[in-house]
Amino acid sequence: MADYVKPLPTIDPETEPYWEATKNHxxxxxxxxxxxxxxxxxxxxxxQCYSWDYSWDKVPETGTVTSYVVVHQSTVKVxxxxxxxxIAKITLxxxxxxxxxxxxxxxxxxxxxxxxxxxxxxxxxVTDEVTLPKFRVTG
Numbered sequence: 001m002a003d004y005v006k007p008l009p010t011i012d013p014e015t016e017p018y019w020e021a022t023k024n025h026x027x028x029x030x031x032x033x034x035x036x037x038x039x040x041x042x043x044x045x046x047x048q049c050y051s052w053d054y055s056w057d058k059v060p061e062t063g064t065v066t067s068y069v070v071v072h073q074s075t076v077k078v079x080x081x082x083x084x085x086x087i088a089k090i091t092l093x094x095x096x097x098x099x100x101x102x103x104x105x106x107x108x109x110x111x112x113x114x115x116x117x118x119x120x121x122x123x124x125x126v127t128d129e130v131t132l133p134k135f136r137v138t139g
Contacts, residue, residue: 021056
């Protein structure tokens with residue numbers, strides 16, 4: 001695997017299960033073991049019932065673009081060859097709007113980008129330790 005020079009996420013104890021799941025090409029989110037509420041981003045206890053117990057459940061790899069920005073000018077040199085590129089907020093299907101991931105939309109013309117597009121995740125193994133979920137427009 002070639003040397004990856006772009007910034008990588010900080011993997012801490014709260015997010016480690018998420019990043020382990022992406023290495024297995026899955027998306028997972030915390031689910032409260034007491035009330036069943038999905039918790040995103042990961043946190044120590046449930047905001048609904050204050051339970052500290054949770055599991056990491058698989059969530060759909062499909063969703064809807066709820067917001068986006070097109071980057072035309074990079075302020076960080078390692079991204080300058082990528083401009084223009086799309087960064088989007090994607091609300092995952094089947095999560096009652098509770099799981100929204102910020103990621104890249106790839107292989108799509110930025111001029112055609114709009115809120116409401118349906119997308120599907122794919123997994124980019126950027127290093128041996130980190131796999132980044134990215135999205136492509138479907139349909």
